[in-house]
Structure formats: C-alpha cells, structure tokens
Amino acid sequence: MHTNPHHTSLVALGDSFTEGMSDLLPDGSYRGWADLLAARMAARTPDFRYANLAVRGKLIGQIVDEQIDVAAAMKADVVTLVGGLNDTLRPKCDMVRVRDLLTRAVETLAPSCGQLVLMRSPGRNGPVLERFRPRMEELFACVDELAEKHGALVVDLYGAPALADQRMWDVDRLHLTAEGHRRVAEAVWQSLGYEPESDWRAALPPATPPNWAARRVADARFAKQHLVPWIGRRLTGRSSGDGRAPKRAELAPYTDLVPEDPRS
DSSP: OOOOOOOEEEEEEEEEHHHHTTTTTTOOOOOOOOHHHHHHHHHHSTTTTEOOOOOOTOHHHHHHHIIIIHHHHHOSEEEEEEEEEHHHHHHEEEEEEEHHHHHHHHHHHHGGGSSEEEEEOOOOOSHHHHHHHHHHHHHHHHHHHHHHHHHHHEOOOOOOHHHHSSGBTTTTTTSSSHHHHHHHHHHHHHHTTOOSOOOTTTTOOOOOOOOHOOOOHHHHIIIIIIHHHHHHHHHOOOOTTTTOOSSSSEEOOOOOOOOOOOOO
C-alpha cells in the first residue's frame, strides 16, 4: 500500500551493513543502501536531513552504548536500526543478552521518532549461514516481536531469495554488492509507503555455475584476504571499526546527493 509519505529526516543506525560496505565508490568511500535511500527521500523533500551513525564491526552492545541515545535525541521522522547480526556470528554468543539489548534500543527509539524501521537481514546461501541460522532466526523472531509491540516496520530481507543469491554478495562473503544495496534501499523505500521504482525481489538471470577449479581459487582467495584477518581480529579482541567515527554523525541537510548508480 502506497501512502505518498512526507519525511523530512532519516537517521540510520547499525554496523557495516548500514555503513555501506561493500558498495565502494571511485573515491574509496562506501555508499550503501542508507545513503541511496536518503538521496531518494531528499530529492522529494527540500531541506531533508540525514545522519548515518553506523560503524563497521559494531556489536549490539556497542550500538546501544554509542548510537541509540544520540539518535533518539535527533527526533527524526524515520530511524532505521539493524544490529545484532555480528553477535550471532561470534563463536560465543549470549542470545539472551542480545535480545535484552535490542529490546532496550527499540524501547528508547520508538517513542522518539516518527517511524522506526527494523530489518530481518539478508543471508547469503552457503554453509556458513547454515551454521549460524538458528541464532539469526532467534534474533529475527525478537525483531518481529518488538516491531509488533512498538509499532515499528519490519523489512523482511531474509525472506527474499534474490538477496540470498551468491552474486549479490561481495568477495568477502559478508557484505552486499552495489546491486544488493540498491535492492535494500528499494525495499525500505517501499516499506515506508513510497511508490515502487523497481522489483527488489526479482531473481537474477540464470548463470552458469563456476567449475571446480574456479571455486577452489575463489575459496583460497577468500580465506587469505578475508577469513584469516577476520579470525585474527576475533582472537585478539579487535574490530574493523575500532577508532572509526560515523560518516554522518550530525543530522544535517543532505545536499551531496548520490546518483542511483554513478558507475552505470
């Protein structure tokens, strides 16, 4: 149902998914679905304001400590919150604590904004997802319960087969490609009541699967460039987001609009 909404501000919270990795721009910065969504909303509304407090690698406890109160004070029309998935991917994860922290975040944000948007995050097809699927689905069940209780919207990306397609995921197998981010922006756009601009659920064209040798080369490259460094950070208690500030810490006019796809 399309409601022709009028939103004047957006605040995006979370981790690397909302920061925009791996939607890399030519200048080396990341764009991502939240920037794309803000650009669309700003194109319709003069003086539209946008903040993105998301930082890669953040756990739900860090999101609560560093982002929630700041966002609540901004009193935005729309706030998006996606968090907790990094916790579920850790070898040891206290799901009771994750649920409690997510509940605290929603209870703080929902009364402070016009519309809170939560998500059931997308998951890439493959053995890694199967290992962590029970935790992810427990997290998403909590998201659904909180949304119903507090009047939040839930964007169900997890239930979209197209976003599970391996071609939607970068070589690190953790972050969406530019096309994946574009589809997430469209999904949130439609959930907010705007007229659809494309079918974000549409399947990709059929492709010939890579042969055995190509798969082994890709697996080796992934292990060397991404898996081993990721394990190293886990073992040493480091995060890819340590010392990194949000790219848009202030709720300010969004004048530097990003085109839908500057590389097309």
